[in-house]
Amino acid sequence: MKPPNETSSLSNITCPISFGESSVITMAHGGGGKLTRQLIDKIFAPAFGNSQLETNHDSAIFNVDSGKLAYTTDSYVVSPLIFPGGDIGSLAINGTVNDLAMSGAKPLYLTAGFILEEGLPIETLFKVVQSMKTAANESGVSIITGDTKVVDKGKGDGIYINTSGVGVINHNLSIHPKSVKPGDAILVSGNLGRHGMAIMAARENLGFESQITSDCAALSGMVEELLQANIELHCLRDLTRGGLATALVEIVDTANLSITVDDSKIPIGEEVKGACEILGLDPLYVANEGRFVAFVPQSHADQALVIMQNHTHGQNANIIGRVEENASKRVVLKNALGTSRILDLLSGEQLPRIC
Amino acid sequence: MKPPNETSSLSNITCPISFGESSVITMAHGGGGKLTRQLIDKIFAPAFGNSQLETNHDSAIFNVDSGKLAYTTDSYVVSPLIFPGGDIGSLAINGTVNDLAMSGAKPLYLTAGFILEEGLPIETLFKVVQSMKTAANESGVSIITGDTKVVDKGKGDGIYINTSGVGVINHNLSIHPKSVKPGDAILVSGNLGRHGMAIMAARENLGFESQITSDCAALSGMVEELLQANIELHCLRDLTRGGLATALVEIVDTANLSITVDDSKIPIGEEVKGACEILGLDPLYVANEGRFVAFVPQSHADQALVIMQNHTHGQNANIIGRVEENASKRVVLKNALGTSRILDLLSGEQLPRIC
Numbered sequence: 001m002k003p004p005n006e007t008s009s010l011s012n013i014t015c016p017i018s019f020g021e022s023s024v025i026t027m028a029h030g031g032g033g034k035l036t037r038q039l040i041d042k043i044f045a046p047a048f049g050n051s052q053l054e055t056n057h058d059s060a061i062f063n064v065d066s067g068k069l070a071y072t073t074d075s076y077v078v079s080p081l082i083f084p085g086g087d088i089g090s091l092a093i094n095g096t097v098n099d100l101a102m103s104g105a106k107p108l109y110l111t112a113g114f115i116l117e118e119g120l121p122i123e124t125l126f127k128v129v130q131s132m133k134t135a136a137n138e139s140g141v142s143i144i145t146g147d148t149k150v151v152d153k154g155k156g157d158g159i160y161i162n163t164s165g166v167g168v169i170n171h172n173l174s175i176h177p178k179s180v181k182p183g184d185a186i187l188v189s190g191n192l193g194r195h196g197m198a199i200m201a202a203r204e205n206l207g208f209e210s211q212i213t214s215d216c217a218a219l220s221g222m223v224e225e226l227l228q229a230n231i232e233l234h235c236l237r238d239l240t241r242g243g244l245a246t247a248l249v250e251i252v253d254t255a256n257l258s259i260t261v262d263d264s265k266i267p268i269g270e271e272v273k274g275a276c277e278i279l280g281l282d283p284l285y286v287a288n289e290g291r292f293v294a295f296v297p298q299s300h301a302d303q304a305l306v307i308m309q310n311h312t313h314g315q316n317a318n319i320i321g322r323v324e325e326n327a328s329k330r331v332v333l334k335n336a337l338g339t340s341r342i343l344d345l346l347s348g349e350q351l352p353r354i355c
Numbered sequence: 356m357k358p359p360n361e362t363s364s365l366s367n368i369t370c371p372i373s374f375g376e377s378s379v380i381t382m383a384h385g386g387g388g389k390l391t392r393q394l395i396d397k398i399f400a401p402a403f404g405n406s407q408l409e410t411n412h413d414s415a416i417f418n419v420d421s422g423k424l425a426y427t428t429d430s431y432v433v434s435p436l437i438f439p440g441g442d443i444g445s446l447a448i449n450g451t452v453n454d455l456a457m458s459g460a461k462p463l464y465l466t467a468g469f470i471l472e473e474g475l476p477i478e479t480l481f482k483v484v485q486s487m488k489t490a491a492n493e494s495g496v497s498i499i500t501g502d503t504k505v506v507d508k509g510k511g512d513g514i515y516i517n518t519s520g521v522g523v524i525n526h527n528l529s530i531h532p533k534s535v536k537p538g539d540a541i542l543v544s545g546n547l548g549r550h551g552m553a554i555m556a557a558r559e560n561l562g563f564e565s566q567i568t569s570d571c572a573a574l575s576g577m578v579e580e581l582l583q584a585n586i587e588l589h590c591l592r593d594l595t596r597g598g599l600a601t602a603l604v605e606i607v608d609t610a611n612l613s614i615t616v617d618d619s620k621i622p623i624g625e626e627v628k629g630a631c632e633i634l635g636l637d638p639l640y641v642a643n644e645g646r647f648v649a650f651v652p653q654s655h656a657d658q659a660l661v662i663m664q665n666h667t668h669g670q671n672a673n674i675i676g677r678v679e680e681n682a683s684k685r686v687v688l689k690n691a692l693g694t695s696r697i698l699d700l701l702s703g704e705q706l707p708r709i710c
Binding site: 026027028030031032033034035036037056057058059060061062063064065066067068069070071072073074075076077098099100102103105109111112113114115144145146147149150151152154155156157160162164166167169176177178237238240241242246250254345346347348349350352353355 | 381382383385386387388389390391392411412413414415416417418419420421422423424425426427428429430431432453454455457458460464466467468469470499500501502504505506507509510511512515517519521522524531532592593595596597601605609700701702703704705707708710
């Protein structure tokens with residue numbers, strides 16, 4: 001496992017807990033005995049402490065009003081564990097918060113399941129958990145139950161985290177690819193490709209002139225603002241694995257429509273463009289962790305754009321295309337010269353383990 | 356990774372899907388592109404198909420009436436993946452169903468997060484998914500959303516699965532260690548130690564005379580019967596990692612009481628006793644995956660016992676002890692000779708990766 005990247009904002013936090021001689025994770029930390037209890041009592045409970053956190057029973061319990069709940073899960077296996085702009089902890093919170101937000105749900109409760117590799121420095125786990133705490137606080141979600149397993153050295157890669165999440169849907173919109181309509185405007189919430197390229201640069205020690213930081217961020221706040229402004233959201237999709245291109249292809253496939261995108265309107269920073277050129281990557285397929293695409297009626301597009309651009313995480317938002325009334329299920333990318341190309345799902349894997 | 360154990364009931368199922376040249380998991384299966392979509396469309400969706408399964412969007416959505424929901428998560432890293440009496444798939448469903456049942460909840464919805472190791476035969480994934488389907492059907496739960504990640508060869512161990520689960524609590528009992536009362540009778544739902552010893556025997560190729568099969572099973576049905584009979588359940592706990600001893604120690608610690616257990620009343624099969632003696636293991640600390648302990652008022656104990664013993668998974672149930680009115684937080688085990696010993700949490704790990 002690689003050492004934490006010292007450029008991370010986490011590098012100044014130190015584990016205040018003395019574990020005596022046991023400064024690394026052992027198989028016994030996953031055995032359900034004294035050492036498992038020590039991890040819960042000294043690392044997880046202090047970080048995630050909230051009135052509903054359940055560390056002494058098999059399930060946590062929460063009350064609901066009748067209505068619709070959104071439910072999601074994601075496992076995080078990013079390598080390296082800590083990268084410029086984030087780490088596996090913030091990613092595991094923001095990624096699942098974002099999956100809920102993409103249904104228009106207000107994220108409420110998360111679970112956290114850790115698969116730790118024998119030999120992991122407890123200090124690293126501590127830092128990651130602190131990062132989860134910070135990210136959860138920023139999104140207003142509570143981690144209410146969890147689980148820890150330990151696998152033998154060489155059967156993991158430091159830390160894998162699964163988070164599942166539950167959120168409440170407080171509106172009557174059906175935000176789904178099936179709700180996309182011909183004529184809809186397509187907006188992206190910010191500049192693309194930073195997460196994937198930040199991971200790539202950190203992993204390969206690429207010395208780009210200006211450091212690319214991940215866009216890893218929670219999107220629930222921006223979605224909440226769009227909902228409160230009564231923007232008629234037809235579909236939202238966060239642009240993770242496979243990037244913008246994959247998201248659009250999947251959406252037209254479910255919606256049975258097609259899309260035209262104006263290449264010149266897609267916001268991509270110069271540093272990401274440059275890095276992609278050097279590495280021969282297409283930024284439209286590079287993963288993001290704090291960006292989404294929104295489908296809204298043309299009449300709502302300008303207002304939605306202003307809301308996005310005024311948000312911390314949406315400064316480079318733009319309207320990039322529109323939904324066409326034909327069932328070819330094609331995503332057509334037009335460039336300034338008037339030529340066009342069809343975007344498709346990738347056959348292979350562009351950048352493995354970016355999330 | 357070890358080959359599937361041919362004694363498993365799964366050995367006769369074959370993957371009906373031709374993946375062409377790609378018969379093993381590659382990094383691209385986790386990339387969000389065509390191969391990820393193929394896994395979803397050809398393996399996950401057909402197995403988990405239900406009206407709420409969401410394979411085209413970030414979250415699944417379900418409706419709730421107002422009330423209390425139980426929420427839990429567990430990751431499963433068992434080795435070997437397939438063992439006598441079960442496999443990682445049935446374990447991942449039953450384990451999470453049981454965690455919900457231990458809160459007295461009726462399990463409703465599960466999520467499934469897969470971490471696959473590059474090189475895993477797709478056939479093995481297929482078998483495990485079929486087993487999840489069967490187990491989910493038996494418990495009446497729906498898997499409504501999921502996620503797949505792939506890690507490099509040597510960074511996993513075939514398949515790790517996280518399942519989270521949501522269930523509804525339809526009663527007014529507070530089933531929790533804090534609800535345990537002095538005088539409560541303590542029941543175990545069946546003979547102990549089979550899961551842990553089945554894993555141990557499969558892993559080490561121990562040739563015991565009679566094969567020990569795992570007790571892996573869903574406990575929600577038996578709990579539902581106890582609730583319907585108005586048994587006043589104070590606390591339930593499934594006896595997984597750390598076995599009966601760990602469960603009792605954790606419960607007295609939270610309840611601030613103590614427990615006396617009659618050693619001769621604890622149901623343990625002869626084959627498990629023999630295997631534990633040979634290996635120098637204490638069956639009270641060996642994991643189960645289809646056994647639980649129940650704390651009920653003495654006046655309800657006999658009726659609860661009859662309900663358990665009449666259930667398929669509770670034939671060897673017994674009343675094993677009582678809760679004492681003192682705050683020493685001790686679990687005292689008395690044997691037939693009148694001597695006693697104090698049970699404590701294990702300092703180390705008795706049997707790693709049994710769940």
